[in-house]
Structures are given as structure tokens and as C-alpha cells.
Amino acid sequence: MKHETVSVAAPAGLDWKAIGYLVSICSVFFLGVVAWAKEDPPGWYYPVLVIGMASSILGMGCRYMAHLHQKAEIEKARAEAKRR
Numbered sequence: 001m002k003h004e005t006v007s008v009a010a011p012a013g014l015d016w017k018a019i020g021y022l023v024s025i026c027s028v029f030f031l032g033v034v035a036w037a038k039e040d041p042p043g044w045y046y047p048v049l050v051i052g053m054a055s056s057i058l059g060m061g062c063r064y065m066a067h068l069h070q071k072a073e074i075e076k077a078r079a080e081a082k083r084r
Contacts, residue, residue, distance in 0.1 A: 017067050021060045028056050 032053045038045065 018064060021064045024060055025057050028053050 032049060035049055036046075
């Protein structure tokens with residue numbers, strides 16, 4: 001059986017994806033604050049605005065959790081490769 005090593009580039013130090021998601025979450029709040037200042041909005045406006053902001057933040061959280069899961073799988077594979 002032929003064994004080949006595989007190198008996977010892994011970021012060290014800062015988690016840039018986490019920083020990116022935090023910046024995106026902050027931008028959702030800033031845009032929400034600006035949109036909140038609308039004069040005489042229809043009755044559905046504020047609930048839809050809050051639901052839109054919450055779903056955007058929830059989506060970013062899900063993507064970040066997938067990122068953490070992927071990092072854990074890479075580390076597991078790396079540890080398993082070292083054992084062989």
C-alpha cells in the first residue's frame with residue numbers, strides 16, 4: 001500500500017472568519033438602527049425588520065458553527081494521520 005502525505009494549510013493566530021462574522025453582525029445592527037428611524041411605517045414594518053435582522057444573525061452563527069465543525073474535522077484527520 002502506497003502512503004502519501006497530504007498537507008493542509010491551516011490558519012494560525014486570529015480566526016479571520018470569526019472576525020468577519022462579528023463585523024457582519026455589527027453591520028446588521030447599524031443598518032437596523034438606520035431603518036428603525038423611518039417615519040410613519042406600516043404596522044408590519046418593525047416585526048419584519050426585527051425578523052430580518054435576527055435571521056441574518058442566525059445565519060451567520062450557523063455558518064460559523066459549520067466553520068468550527070470543519071476545523072475540528074481537519075484537526076481530527078491531522079491527528080489520525082500522525083498516528084499512522
